Amino acid sequence: MSENEHRKATIYDLSMKSGASASTVSAVLNGTWQKRRISAETARRITALAEELKYTANQQARALRSSRSGLAGLLLPVYDTRFFSSMAQTFEAQARQRSLLPVVVSGRRDPEEERRVVESLVAYSIDSLFIAGATDPDGVHRVCAAAGIPHVNIDLPGELASSVISDNRQGARALTKAIIDHARQGGPLSPDDVYMFGGRDDHASRERVIGFHAAKTEIFGTASGGDTENTGYSPSMTALAFERFYARHGRLPRCFFINSSINFEGLLRFMGGHDEQTFADIVVGCFDYDPFGSFLPFPVYMIRPDITKMLERGFDLLDHENATPHLITIEPQLVPPRTALKGPLDELRDKDAR
Amino acid sequence: MSENEHRKATIYDLSMKSGASASTVSAVLNGTWQKRRISAETARRITALAEELKYTANQQARALRSSRSGLAGLLLPVYDTRFFSSMAQTFEAQARQRSLLPVVVSGRRDPEEERRVVESLVAYSIDSLFIAGATDPDGVHRVCAAAGIPHVNIDLPGELASSVISDNRQGARALTKAIIDHARQGGPLSPDDVYMFGGRDDHASRERVIGFHAAKTEIFGTASGGDTENTGYSPSMTALAFERFYARHGRLPRCFFINSSINFEGLLRFMGGHDEQTFADIVVGCFDYDPFGSFLPFPVYMIRPDITKMLERGFDLLDHENATPHLITIEPQLVPPRTALKGPLDELRDKDAR
DNA sequence: TGTGGTTGCACCATCGATTGTGCAAGCGAG
DNA sequence: CTCGCTTGCACAATCGATGGTGCAACCACA
Numbered sequence: 001m002s003e004n005e006h007r008k009a010t011i012y013d014l015s016m017k018s019g020a021s022a023s024t025v026s027a028v029l030n031g032t033w034q035k036r037r038i039s040a041e042t043a044r045r046i047t048a049l050a051e052e053l054k055y056t057a058n059q060q061a062r063a064l065r066s067s068r069s070g071l072a073g074l075l076l077p078v079y080d081t082r083f084f085s086s087m088a089q090t091f092e093a094q095a096r097q098r099s100l101l102p103v104v105v106s107g108r109r110d111p112e113e114e115r116r117v118v119e120s121l122v123a124y125s126i127d128s129l130f131i132a133g134a135t136d137p138d139g140v141h142r143v144c145a146a147a148g149i150p151h152v153n154i155d156l157p158g159e160l161a162s163s164v165i166s167d168n169r170q171g172a173r174a175l176t177k178a179i180i181d182h183a184r185q186g187g188p189l190s191p192d193d194v195y196m197f198g199g200r201d202d203h204a205s206r207e208r209v210i211g212f213h214a215a216k217t218e219i220f221g222t223a224s225g226g227d228t229e230n231t232g233y234s235p236s237m238t239a240l241a242f243e244r245f246y247a248r249h250g251r252l253p254r255c256f257f258i259n260s261s262i263n264f265e266g267l268l269r270f271m272g273g274h275d276e277q278t279f280a281d282i283v284v285g286c287f288d289y290d291p292f293g294s295f296l297p298f299p300v301y302m303i304r305p306d307i308t309k310m311l312e313r314g315f316d317l318l319d320h321e322n323a324t325p326h327l328i329t330i331e332p333q334l335v336p337p338r339t340a341l342k343g344p345l346d347e348l349r350d351k352d353a354r
Numbered sequence: 355m356s357e358n359e360h361r362k363a364t365i366y367d368l369s370m371k372s373g374a375s376a377s378t379v380s381a382v383l384n385g386t387w388q389k390r391r392i393s394a395e396t397a398r399r400i401t402a403l404a405e406e407l408k409y410t411a412n413q414q415a416r417a418l419r420s421s422r423s424g425l426a427g428l429l430l431p432v433y434d435t436r437f438f439s440s441m442a443q444t445f446e447a448q449a450r451q452r453s454l455l456p457v458v459v460s461g462r463r464d465p466e467e468e469r470r471v472v473e474s475l476v477a478y479s480i481d482s483l484f485i486a487g488a489t490d491p492d493g494v495h496r497v498c499a500a501a502g503i504p505h506v507n508i509d510l511p512g513e514l515a516s517s518v519i520s521d522n523r524q525g526a527r528a529l530t531k532a533i534i535d536h537a538r539q540g541g542p543l544s545p546d547d548v549y550m551f552g553g554r555d556d557h558a559s560r561e562r563v564i565g566f567h568a569a570k571t572e573i574f575g576t577a578s579g580g581d582t583e584n585t586g587y588s589p590s591m592t593a594l595a596f597e598r599f600y601a602r603h604g605r606l607p608r609c610f611f612i613n614s615s616i617n618f619e620g621l622l623r624f625m626g627g628h629d630e631q632t633f634a635d636i637v638v639g640c641f642d643y644d645p646f647g648s649f650l651p652f653p654v655y656m657i658r659p660d661i662t663k664m665l666e667r668g669f670d671l672l673d674h675e676n677a678t679p680h681l682i683t684i685e686p687q688l689v690p691p692r693t694a695l696k697g698p699l700d701e702l703r704d705k706d707a708r
Numbered sequence: 709t710g711t712g713g714t715t716g717c718a719c720c721a722t723c724g725a726t727t728g729t730g731c732a733a734g735c736g737a738g
Numbered sequence: 739c740t741c742g743c744t745t746g747c748a749c750a751a752t753c754g755a756t757g758g759t760g761c762a763a764c765c766a767c768a
Contacts, residue, residue: 008476008501010754021718026755036757037716059478060417061754064723069414071478078443080698085439089432092460101474103457106446109702120455122362124413124425147362235699268645268694291622292646340622344434345589348463364724375748380725390727391746415724418753 009053017053018046025050029057059101063125072100073121073129075140077109077233081261082290083305087132087154089344090307094315100127109233111136115143122147128318130154130311135202137161150321152314155305157203162326164313166305168204171332172211172287173218176257178301178334179285180219183255186281191220193254195245196228198238198263205230205259208287212257231263238266246270252282261288289333291340299337306330363407371407372400379404383411413455417479426454427475427483429494431463431587435615436644437659441486441508443698444661448669454481463587465490469497476501482672484508484665489556491515504675506668509659511557516680518667520659522558525686526565526641527572530611532655532688533639534573537609540635545574547608549599550582552592552617559584559613562641566611585617592620600624606636615642643687645694653691660684 011029015022020042027033028046049055063069072095076084088104095102103121107114118140121129129151131140137158144151145160157163176194183189196212199205209228217223229245231237238258246252258264264286271279279298286293289304313328335341365383369376374396381387382400403409417423426449430438442458449456457475461468472494475483483505485494491512498505499514511517530548537543550566553559563582571577583599585591592612600606612618618640625633633652640647643658667682689695 011756012754022754023719023756024717026757027717030756032757037714039716042716056473056477058418058754060414060423061723062756063414064412064418064725065754065756067723078699078702079433079439079446080436080443081439082434085433085435085442088439088442088458089434089460092433096471101457101478102459103455104442105456106443117450119410123410124455234702235694235696262699265645265694265699268649271649272692272694290646291619292644292650295622295625295651296646296649297651338626340589340619340626342589345432345616345619348432348588365726366724376725377727377749378747380727381747384726386727391744393746396746412724415753416726418755419724419726421753 008058009050009055010058011055013053014046014049014055018042018049020046029055067125068127069125070100071103071121071124071126072098073118073126074102074104075114075118075121075129075131075134076104076106077133077135078106078262079104081288083261083288083307084133086344087307087311090311091130093344094311098315107134109133109135111139115139118143122149130314131158131161132156134158137163150318152317154310154314155204157327158325160325162317162322162328164310164317164328164330165204166303166310166332167329168207168287169211169214171303171305171334172208172257173215174211174334175285175287175301175303176212176215177219178336179255179257179283179299180215182299182301183283186254186283189254191216191222191224191227194227195253195256196259197241197256198229198231198233198259198266200230200232208257208259231266233260233262235262235265235269238263239269240266242267242270243273246274246278252278254281255283256285258284258286261286261290261293264288264290264293289335289341291343294335294337294339301337302335302339303332304335304341305332362412363404363409364412365409367407368400368403368409372396372403374400383409421479422481423479424454425457425475425478425480426452427472427480428456428458429468429472429475429483429485429488430458430460431487431489432460432616433458435642437615437642437661438487440698441661441665444665445484447698448665452669461488463487463489465493469493472497476503484668485512485515486510488512491517504672506671508664508668509558511681512679514679516671516676516682518664518671518682518684519558520657520664520686521683522561522641523565523568525657525659525688526562526611527569528565528688529639529641529655529657530566530569531573532690533609533611533637533653534569536653536655537637540608540637543608545570545576545578545581548581548610549607550611550613551595552583552585552587552613552620554584554586562611562613585620587614587616589616589619589623592617593623594620596621596624597627600628600632606632608635609637610639612638612640615640615644615647618642618644618647643689643695645697648689648691648693655691656689656693657686658689658695659686 011022011025014025027036028043033043074091092102105117131137132154133156134140137153138160141160153163157165213223229241231241283299285301287303289302309330365376365379368379381390382397387397428445446456459471485491486508487510488494491507492514495514507517511519567577583595585595637653639655641657643656663684
């Protein structure tokens with residue numbers, strides 16, 4: 001598995017071969033050589049030599065000395081949904097632009113696991129951390145604060161650090177209006193035909209419930225209670241909720257709002273056990289975007305958070321280091337049924353296929 | 355953004371407060387203290403102190419000295435498909451089990467970018483690298499070999515290092531048979547009704563084409579030419595291919611095989627521009643699994659590679675360090691239409707939702 | 709020729725952990 | 739009381755890069 005393992009070149013190798021001292025070499029390769037009044041000629045010689053020997057700095061040594069590791073952390077609940085995986089993709093691109101190495105970890109929605117994985121990042125002295133969808137953002141905050149690591153919350157806000165989130169309330173309101181409008185085309189609709197499934201007791205879910213009810217009130221003039229069901233972010237619990245509803249009413253609601261694509265997977269599981277008739281006249285809204293989800297056999301309206309903008313704002317916050325926590329809200333996008341949006345995949349080089 | 359940034363404790367802090375030397379502290383915390391004949395009592399004292407001060411080792415320093423960083427790399431083309439994102443998820447779990455910190459990067463199917471990002475990993479002296487779906491595995495191999503980094507190919511084989519891949523040929527054969535059998539239930543089918551879209555000139559695609567043709571030959575007794583279209587791994591190119599086909603024949607093929615979920619997104623884009631009638635009687639196979647894809651308005655058979663097993667075998671290969679490259683093949687799973695498989699999401703703690 | 713200022717670089721401590729080596733104290737045997 | 743062995747640990751070099759400080763050489767000017 002090895003072939004020609006000449007050890008990697010260090011500044012000392014460059015120092016020997018160039019006749020300059022190690023500190024000179026370091027200064028040249030850092031770009032700080034002007035400040036140290038190294039002659040242009042010496043700088044040129046060393047740069048050329050570095051190129052020739054394919055020198056790249058040992059980041060551990062650099063980090064140890066300068067206590068900046070060049071690592072940028074992102075904490076996700078899971079990778080395995082389109083929302084979070086495109087967040088990882090976008091994060092990587094933006095981190096690299098700032099010549100940081102992105103390190104993405106998942107906390108599995110377990111407050112303890114979240115703290116553990118963040119501590120493992122802290123051990124590598126990451127320079128900054130994005131906390132996305134943490135169950136306990138403030139617990140993670142404390143770990144970061146103790147280690148002096150700048151951090152922001154993305155998508156779920158925390159009390160103790162700045163946050164960039166989607167406008168969940170307005171998004172949910174728009175989504176709810178869209179599915180009700182659509183469902184009404186199929187005949188009159190009562191408030192009791194409009195439900196919400198999924199989510200838990202977190203900020204995003206609460207806001208979405210408010211938006212959901214706001215839309216219902218606007219349209220029907222009155223809100224009905226008992227029209228939402230918290231199932232956590234779990235496919236199996238969500239599937240159970242649908243089964244229960246179905247057992248009780250002999251059908252699904254005409255029109256319903258699903259809190260996230262993870263909960264949507266619960267609907268898929270329910271679908272697996274029932275015949276296509278069951279879904280003949282439903283209209284669904286999902287607060288997340290998944291291209292395949294958009295083309296299911298019934299109308300699916302989706303909300304796509306603006307991940308790129310959220311992360312950009314996040315990096316801005318890190319750069320400016322506010323003393324008091326800020327909260328930034330980003331408008332998400334309403335996506336009508338049967339829509340295949342472009343995404344990170346389109347930036348691939350593979351367009352010129354053979 | 356900061357509050358009580360007492361610097362993190364080091365072995366020197368522990369040394370001072372315990373009265374022992376730094377080297378003793380190090381030995382104790384490493385578990386090598388028996389070998390160094392440190393008394394159990396001293397060990398206990400230091401361990402307790404470490405716990406109290408919440409000591410965690412500075413990984414940069416450890417890495418610098420011992421030249422083992424504790425980082426495990428995974429190179430992906432992209433995050434943003436269910437296949438690769440669940441690979442990232444599974445990789446994280448398996449790396450952590452070995453107390454490594456997973457670092458996942460994406461090479462965007464660009465040979466140069468692949469090498470660049472791997473070099474950035476090498477600068478952090480990662481201990482090992484999994485190369486998944488690289489466009490140029492052998493180029494990446496050379497970077498690793500030069501740095502003496504153990505590595506294996508996953509999913510796409512390379513000549514120069516060991517590889518763990520899916521059985522693409524048998525998988526494609528099974529998938530092709532499944533869609534043909536299904537399509538035949540809707541009436542007689544000719545070989546000209548069975549197409550393949552997507553992929554490029556890589557090992558996986560070639561094998562899949564062979565499997566595809568093998569199945570057609572088995573069933574129809576003869577293969578027809580011109581029944582496959584390479585579009586690269588690009589949604590937009592694939593969409594174009596479908597448009598072209600549609601323009602020429604006034605319809606889609608009755609039955610077709612799509613090389614990957616990325617290409618499947620090309621079909622989604624095509625679908626966005628056409629009415630549901632267009633898809634009324636097609637049967638589709640996709641060499642990748644996506645739960646939402648499985649429930650589209652037409653039958654979709656899918657193949658799910660066994661990611662867990664592939665990664666496990668990969669770690670085995672790293673552990674055993676074979677001199678000559680090995681090739682390990684793992685059977686993938688055929689998934690019938692309308693199937694929502696369980697996945698990494700189900701291992702989340704969120705089952706006990708409130 | 710002496711003084712003062714600039715140029716161009718070298719020296720060295722340092723970051724925190726690891727590890728080979730050395731050595732004092734204690735103990736038993738002779 | 740001394741020799742030799744074990745026990746229990748300390749010392750110091752080291753990994754590679756960084757950055758503060760010091761200093762020789764050179765130049766200009768009086």
